[in-house]
Amino acid sequence: MLRHSGLPCALALAVAASTILAGGASAQSFRSLQTPAQPLTLKARGSFFVGGRQVEQTAAEIVLGPADSVTVDQMYVEYMIPDGRVKTPVVLIHGATLSGKTYDTTPDGRMGWYEYFVRKAHPTYVIDQVGRARSGFNQAALNRRLAGDAAPAQAAAPTAPGAPSATGAAFRLGDRIGVWQNFRFGPRPGEAFPDTQFPVEAAAELSKQGIPDLTPQVPSPNPTLKALADLSSDLGGAVLVSHSQSGPFPMDAALVDPTGIRGIVALEPGTCRATYTDAQIVTLAKIPTLVIFGDHLAQPTGLSPLTWQQRLDGCRAYAERIKAAGGRVDILAAAQDGLRGNTHMLMQDRNNLQIADRVLEWVDWLPRRAVR
Amino acid sequence: MLRHSGLPCALALAVAASTILAGGASAQSFRSLQTPAQPLTLKARGSFFVGGRQVEQTAAEIVLGPADSVTVDQMYVEYMIPDGRVKTPVVLIHGATLSGKTYDTTPDGRMGWYEYFVRKAHPTYVIDQVGRARSGFNQAALNRRLAGDAAPAQAAAPTAPGAPSATGAAFRLGDRIGVWQNFRFGPRPGEAFPDTQFPVEAAAELSKQGIPDLTPQVPSPNPTLKALADLSSDLGGAVLVSHSQSGPFPMDAALVDPTGIRGIVALEPGTCRATYTDAQIVTLAKIPTLVIFGDHLAQPTGLSPLTWQQRLDGCRAYAERIKAAGGRVDILAAAQDGLRGNTHMLMQDRNNLQIADRVLEWVDWLPRRAVR
Numbered sequence: 001m002l003r004h005s006g007l008p009c010a011l012a013l014a015v016a017a018s019t020i021l022a023g024g025a026s027a028q029s030f031r032s033l034q035t036p037a038q039p040l041t042l043k044a045r046g047s048f049f050v051g052g053r054q055v056e057q058t059a060a061e062i063v064l065g066p067a068d069s070v071t072v073d074q075m076y077v078e079y080m081i082p083d084g085r086v087k088t089p090v091v092l093i094h095g096a097t098l099s100g101k102t103y104d105t106t107p108d109g110r111m112g113w114y115e116y117f118v119r120k121a122h123p124t125y126v127i128d129q130v131g132r133a134r135s136g137f138n139q140a141a142l143n144r145r146l147a148g149d150a151a152p153a154q155a156a157a158p159t160a161p162g163a164p165s166a167t168g169a170a171f172r173l174g175d176r177i178g179v180w181q182n183f184r185f186g187p188r189p190g191e192a193f194p195d196t197q198f199p200v201e202a203a204a205e206l207s208k209q210g211i212p213d214l215t216p217q218v219p220s221p222n223p224t225l226k227a228l229a230d231l232s233s234d235l236g237g238a239v240l241v242s243h244s245q246s247g248p249f250p251m252d253a254a255l256v257d258p259t260g261i262r263g264i265v266a267l268e269p270g271t272c273r274a275t276y277t278d279a280q281i282v283t284l285a286k287i288p289t290l291v292i293f294g295d296h297l298a299q300p301t302g303l304s305p306l307t308w309q310q311r312l313d314g315c316r317a318y319a320e321r322i323k324a325a326g327g328r329v330d331i332l333a334a335a336q337d338g339l340r341g342n343t344h345m346l347m348q349d350r351n352n353l354q355i356a357d358r359v360l361e362w363v364d365w366l367p368r369r370a371v372r
Numbered sequence: 373m374l375r376h377s378g379l380p381c382a383l384a385l386a387v388a389a390s391t392i393l394a395g396g397a398s399a400q401s402f403r404s405l406q407t408p409a410q411p412l413t414l415k416a417r418g419s420f421f422v423g424g425r426q427v428e429q430t431a432a433e434i435v436l437g438p439a440d441s442v443t444v445d446q447m448y449v450e451y452m453i454p455d456g457r458v459k460t461p462v463v464l465i466h467g468a469t470l471s472g473k474t475y476d477t478t479p480d481g482r483m484g485w486y487e488y489f490v491r492k493a494h495p496t497y498v499i500d501q502v503g504r505a506r507s508g509f510n511q512a513a514l515n516r517r518l519a520g521d522a523a524p525a526q527a528a529a530p531t532a533p534g535a536p537s538a539t540g541a542a543f544r545l546g547d548r549i550g551v552w553q554n555f556r557f558g559p560r561p562g563e564a565f566p567d568t569q570f571p572v573e574a575a576a577e578l579s580k581q582g583i584p585d586l587t588p589q590v591p592s593p594n595p596t597l598k599a600l601a602d603l604s605s606d607l608g609g610a611v612l613v614s615h616s617q618s619g620p621f622p623m624d625a626a627l628v629d630p631t632g633i634r635g636i637v638a639l640e641p642g643t644c645r646a647t648y649t650d651a652q653i654v655t656l657a658k659i660p661t662l663v664i665f666g667d668h669l670a671q672p673t674g675l676s677p678l679t680w681q682q683r684l685d686g687c688r689a690y691a692e693r694i695k696a697a698g699g700r701v702d703i704l705a706a707a708q709d710g711l712r713g714n715t716h717m718l719m720q721d722r723n724n725l726q727i728a729d730r731v732l733e734w735v736d737w738l739p740r741r742a743v744r
Binding site: 029030031033035036039040041042043044045046047048049050052054057062063064065066067068069070071074076078081083096097099100101104105109111112115128133134135136137139142143145146147168169170171172173174175176177178182204205207208209210211212213231234302303 | 401402403405407408411412413414415416417418419420421422424426429434435436437438439440441442443446448450453455468469471472473476477481483484487500505506507508509511514515517518519540541542543544545546547548549550554576577579580581582583584585603606674675
């Protein structure tokens with residue numbers, strides 16, 4: 001267990017005291033679930049897939065049965081559409097070693113952005129990246145290697161910041177360095193910043209959201225990019241919200257097809273790519289973009305030679321290129337805007353709905369901007 | 373693509389014509405999504421985890437960062453609680469190579485059991501099994517093997533019917549044999565039974581629900597069992613609904629702790645175990661159980677030496693043992709009860725809500741039975 005230093009026990013007790021769905025004694029996270037004051041009324045909800053291709057595989061690749069076809073590279077999407085008049089659809093994209101769970105109920109049982117956006121009249125779509133969770137991954141190369149085939153599984157380079165060269169291995173982020181320090185809950189594992197916004201008493205619950213990341217088995221270009229572009233078009237226009245490793249996905253998706261991408265919100269992107277060509281920047285400059293970073297950005301991550309401050313600096317350079325091409329990138333460096341202690345997991349921080357309001361204010365401004 | 377023989381084109385066109393959320397031209401499944409006539413009002417919804425343990429892993433096992441702890445063996449749960457007076461909570465458990473998606477929107481865009489049960493006043497909980505989807509899996513042994521460690525990943529025996537001995541490999545079911553024939557859409561791949569209830573024109577969408585099954589990496593006993601027992605207790609009592617490979621999970625969970633398990637519904641269980649001891653049967657006899665099988669049970673599966681008829685026969689033998697111990701197992705062999713053409717994917721068949729009504733009628737009878 002992670003040590004929960006830096007926060008008074010009273011805080012954890014306060015969370016427990018607000019429990020509504022109390023039951024037995026086994027699941028900490030279950031006891032912490034909070035019931036909203038008002039019910040949620042949905043016009044529709046459900047799930048579907050975008051993309052995917054049927055491929056032939058050998059018996060050794062399928063394992064359970066003879067040679068046959070399977071589908072790979074499909075993208076899982078769950079959605080909720082609020083009842084009544086709706087605003088711009090939003091698509092929520094998670095980061096490395098995580099799943100769409102990122103945007104649902106927070107580790108300490110509060111409402112996540114998925115439900116909050118819907119309550120604010122936005123049809124909201126949450127994806128699992130290809131290579132993760134309910135989107136699955138192509139297990140063929142992995143099984144060939146397990147059966148003794150020495151060839152590298154696939155030549156695809158991992159896209160996660162700090163990931164090693166492609167070995168085909170499934171990677172995770174560790175609790176102490178990969179998450180606590182790298183996500184800036186505090187200066188050292190187990191020690192929280194006095195002003196941290198992350199509910200660090202529930203850090204063990206965030207750890208449960210971590211799953212093996214099979215991005216090294218995902219082909220290049222990542223099928224998630226086209227799936228995001230297609231989904232945006234299917235929705236008749238959407239704002240793409242990315243996080244961390246998926247930071248540049250909305251831009252990369254727009255370079256596949258910008259038709260449906262009305263706006264981009266990048267939450268602490270792993271990178272704002274410096275490698276886009278001038279022609280690509282012209283395309284990207286047509287899409288309003290908001291970049292958000294939290295606090296304590298200069299701290300060494302323990303994981304990557306790059307600090308989050310350097311990643312923010314990279315996004316400022318990107319913003320300059322976009323501006324020179326006639327576009328606009330708004331940057332919210334939260335700590336310079338009165339929001340202190342925000343972490344890499346902005347959407348789960350204690351003030352997550354305050355951050356959400358900033359995002360939605362920006363999103364709701366887009367249609368007015370479009371008619372100008 | 374699978375051939376869609378056996379069904380008139382008019383049927384597929386009728387589905388397309390009922391489209392509500394029509395948008396662009398890319399995602400077949402998106403265009404088929406149907407909006408219910410009435411909105412859905414929820415008291416609460418969200419997701420959480422049950423169980424899980426923090427373990428120390430080496431840098432080679434984590435890959436992205438130094439040696440650190442991670443959490444493994446946690447079980448993801450999503451839930452919806454209807455507004456107003458509620459009936460018995462229900463937990464929906466998916467089968468091999470699938471995820472909780474099984475019980476959501478059907479491959480052809482109709483309402484799944486997850487939402488339907490909620491609309492019928494049941495708080496409903498959908499899990500991803502440990503080793504799959506948003507529950508993830510322990511990637512350590514896999515990474516050790518990829519790095520050249522020749523030792524078997526883990527001694528755990530795969531629990532999927534027909535699965536080979538543990539190699540650590542991730543398995544899937546192929547479209548033609550593993551699904552079409554084995555799930556009894558028709559007598560041969562691409563050829564549907566004239567009375568099939570599965571929406572075979574959407575078989576490619578079902579294929580997208582298939583993901584690599586890491587059950588060979590899951591320890592024994594499967595942590596999902598204790599997690600199900602704990603969840604049931606936390607809920608203050610629940611009915612567990614299992615399917616296929618997870619068929620015996622509710623019984624196995626009850627043998628961990630029967631406290632919260634009010635009833636069991638096993639949908640075409642891969643097995644009703646003949647290996648329970650007489651003492652175990654005494655425990656299981658206290659839990660009302662419903663077993664449901666579809667049609668065309670005698671057809672060779674192409675995958676396992678056992679037909680589904682033989683699995684039903686095994687459940688009848690189990691029912692006899694339970695009866696001898698003073699308990700009761702109700703068996704609904706759909707084809708003998710006027711329901712023709714049902715497949716292994718009963719919860720996705722065209723008459724899925726009719727089957728759901730049978731299940732809920734039985735579930736709603738449980739409290740009355742308990743007071744007798």
